[in-house]
Amino acid sequence: MKTRTESIERALILNAEGRLDFSAAAGFQKDIEQALSSAQQGSVGLIIDCNGLEYVSSAGLRVFMLAARTAQRTSVYFALCSLQQSVREVFELSGFNRVMTVQPDRATALAGLRGKS
Amino acid sequence: MSTPEIAATESQPRSGLRALAATLVEGDGKYARRFDNFILFLIALSLLSVGLEAISGLPAWARTALWIEELIVVAAFAFEYFLRIVAADNKLAFIFSFYGIVDLLAIAPFFLSGMDTRFLRVLRVLRILRVLKLQRRVLEAAVNDRTRELAERNAELERAQAQLREELSVARALQSSILPAAFPARAECDGTARMTPATTMGGDFYDFIELPDARIGIVMADVSGKGVPAAFFMAVSRTSLREQASHHSTPGACLAQTNDVLCGQNPLDLFVTVFYAILDPATGVLCYANGGHNPPLIARADGAIESLDGEGGLVLGVMPGVSYPEHTMQLRPDDRLVLYTDGITEAFNPANEAYGLERLVAEILAHRAGSSHTLVERICGSVTHFAGTAPQSDDITLTALKWNPR
Numbered sequence: 001m002k003t004r005t006e007s008i009e010r011a012l013i014l015n016a017e018g019r020l021d022f023s024a025a026a027g028f029q030k031d032i033e034q035a036l037s038s039a040q041q042g043s044v045g046l047i048i049d050c051n052g053l054e055y056v057s058s059a060g061l062r063v064f065m066l067a068a069r070t071a072q073r074t075s076v077y078f079a080l081c082s083l084q085q086s087v088r089e090v091f092e093l094s095g096f097n098r099v100m101t102v103q104p105d106r107a108t109a110l111a112g113l114r115g116k117s
Numbered sequence: 118m119s120t121p122e123i124a125a126t127e128s129q130p131r132s133g134l135r136a137l138a139a140t141l142v143e144g145d146g147k148y149a150r151r152f153d154n155f156i157l158f159l160i161a162l163s164l165l166s167v168g169l170e171a172i173s174g175l176p177a178w179a180r181t182a183l184w185i186e187e188l189i190v191v192a193a194f195a196f197e198y199f200l201r202i203v204a205a206d207n208k209l210a211f212i213f214s215f216y217g218i219v220d221l222l223a224i225a226p227f228f229l230s231g232m233d234t235r236f237l238r239v240l241r242v243l244r245i246l247r248v249l250k251l252q253r254r255v256l257e258a259a260v261n262d263r264t265r266e267l268a269e270r271n272a273e274l275e276r277a278q279a280q281l282r283e284e285l286s287v288a289r290a291l292q293s294s295i296l297p298a299a300f301p302a303r304a305e306c307d308g309t310a311r312m313t314p315a316t317t318m319g320g321d322f323y324d325f326i327e328l329p330d331a332r333i334g335i336v337m338a339d340v341s342g343k344g345v346p347a348a349f350f351m352a353v354s355r356t357s358l359r360e361q362a363s364h365h366s367t368p369g370a371c372l373a374q375t376n377d378v379l380c381g382q383n384p385l386d387l388f389v390t391v392f393y394a395i396l397d398p399a400t401g402v403l404c405y406a407n408g409g410h411n412p413p414l415i416a417r418a419d420g421a422i423e424s425l426d427g428e429g430g431l432v433l434g435v436m437p438g439v440s441y442p443e444h445t446m447q448l449r450p451d452d453r454l455v456l457y458t459d460g461i462t463e464a465f466n467p468a469n470e471a472y473g474l475e476r477l478v479a480e481i482l483a484h485r486a487g488s489s490h491t492l493v494e495r496i497c498g499s500v501t502h503f504a505g506t507a508p509q510s511d512d513i514t515l516t517a518l519k520w521n522p523r
């Protein structure tokens with residue numbers, strides 16, 4: 001599990017790569033919390049690009065859920081994008097795609113952010 | 118009795134005298150430390166006396182006392198020097214080492230009494246260098262103490278860890294023991310379940326609930342995460358679900374109510390996927406709702422495989438006020454219902470491949486004619502075989518049910 005951040009327009013993009021299983025969840029949670037607080041300080045949105053994310057366990061889903069909650073509380077635009085098929089299925093099965101913004105690709109996620117502000 | 122293991126670790130066998138000398142000047146036991154302190158005291162004393170001797174007009178008795186003191190000091194230093202030579206593995210190397218020479222210089226002036234006394238005093242002051250040597254010994258002793266302390270603490274940690282492991286294994290056993298051992302006895306049903314907990318505590322559970330109207334509630338659930346938090350949340354989830362099941366006659370209402378209860382008792386923000394079905398053994402009608410769990414499979418008597426999909430609801434424990442759509446399915450005689458957790462489909466082998474749904478379906482089809490018990494055993498065996506040497510990272514939970522009306 002690896003993460004890498006970049007800035008595009010009014011968004012901080014966190015690229016998540018690898019397998020988000022139980023052992024990777026704690027580290028990913030730290031990365032995502034840090035990105036959330038940078039996004040809040042810079043008044044930009046946070047987009048998690050899951051293009052390189054191969055697997056998400058339930059512990060990983062929990063990290064996304066907590067991040068979505070924090071984002072909502074701190075009024076930070078938060079979206080996931082570019083989910084691989086297997087990961088998207090996990091989000092659909094658990095119902096998490098209905099409680100957080102999940103966009104098909106980065107352009108749509110950025111457009112969603114522009115529409116918000 | 119001789120102890121060859123210990124003898125073998127010595128660089129070379131030591132005679133009695135040599136061993137004794139080594140214990141005093143090289144060891145770090147009680148006697149060695151006392152000996153060190155004694156020598157340190159003598160060094161301080163002799164340095165003091167060198168200073169006193171320099172004072173002119175000292176009374177004769179004081180000079181005599183100083184001379185006697187010098188005699189004792191030199192004797193002790195000479196004795197120590199002798200012991201060190203005896204104890205040394207390489208005697209020449211010791212004699213010509215820095216500390217060997219310092220030791221010699223500390224006693225030499227006494228034996229060179231024909232020389233200029235001022236020169237002798239300078240040489241005797243060199244005894245202060247011996248302090249360096251003792252300091253090194255003291256440092257070594259401190260390092261040894263630290264090492265011993267660390268080893269003790271390490272042992273303590275290992276004991277604590279062993280205790281924790283023991284407690285966790287008890288907790289794991291307790292966790293599995295609260296699950297029902299058997300499917301409620303009904304002539305129409307052949308049901309069985311099995312949970313194989315992962316090495317770390319997981320949060321899978323299944324349940325069979327005898328409802329007041331003679332129907333049977335069937336639960337398959339998986340708490341997010343692992344360890345003690347997951348195990349606790351599993352216990353809370355199971356209890357809440359059981360309680361709600363007795364109050365609500367439809368699975369959707371039961372899940373919705375359980376979800377609301379769990380959202381209020383969830384300090385660690387965990388969640389649980391729950392599939393809940395109610396079977397009427399008399400008619401074979403299966404009514405179900407799904408809170409984010411892998412849809413169970415049905416192997417029809419004719420060999421067709423269907424999954425109990427249909428729209429589900431959010432996993433339980435995340436957000437109150439969620440609804441869970443209900444679906445109904447008519448079981449046919451000899452249909453086989455299989456409920457499972459992702460510990461099966463996401464069991465990985467050493468090459469990091471997942472067991473997957475296809476292997477599970479193939480296994481169900483291959484053994485659907487036998488008893489539910491056999492089917493469960495075969496599937497678990499196949500998963501274990503597939504995973505090989507890879508550690509079991511998640512609980513593996515499986516329920517199989519055959520409905521066969523008379």
